[in-house]
Amino acid sequence: MMKMKENKFPQKIAAPVTQDELLQRCEQLAGKTLGQVAAEMGQIVPENLRRHKGWVGNLLESYLGADAGTQAQPDFIGLGIEMKTMPLNALGQPKESTYVCTVPLKQNGQQVWQDSWIRRKLSHVLWLPVEAAADIPLADRYIGNGWLWKPTVEQERMLKADWEELMDRIVLGEQAEITAREGEYLQIRPKAANSRVLAKGVSASGESELINPKGFYLRTSFTKQLLVTA
């Protein structure tokens, strides 16, 4: 009872087989509004994102044929490509930080950047800029030209430096004390249903302790640079 209206004809798109195919679909997306895409996909546009924070990302993934679902895999498994929306403010700059992945709760100290989950996730990303200014109705927001990105040597160096500093703290059992103020381009912030959610971690004394789960986020100061070279 009182269940929200379900979408009557949600479309399911097959995953793109080649990178070119994916880019072609991006071109079809560029210049359309979220309302137009939602209509094509048989989806209802929510009034706002307050209770539908992942709606835009999920809508565009569906349109492009992302097939990873809720698996811990790149969105386009076969292509090894991760898709990220880039919400833009009225000035055309990133409005929010970009969530990448969760922070491992335990650390054996042997983890290296090259094999890290975050590096793999960021190794090949499809960025899709979308208008996100609060005064534009959700359905009227335009989607821009998406582009494929691989970190440059310099960009990866910056991310690796932040990651190593943060991971050092985690190895020392200080994850619970890490704040979003650390990390120049890569930061760690809470990532959970709420602040009361607890998970098993390791304290500074090496004992098991319950901490609020956290995630890695790219600061807008970093994603803003990606727009320049896009």
Next chain:
DNA sequence: CTATGATCATGA
């Protein structure tokens, strides 16, 4: 619980 997708909302 963890994973996916993120944006909200308040203090400084």
Next chain:
DNA sequence: TCATGATCATAG
């Protein structure tokens, strides 16, 4: 005004 810390939905 804006970044930090908090939060929302859903699948498995």
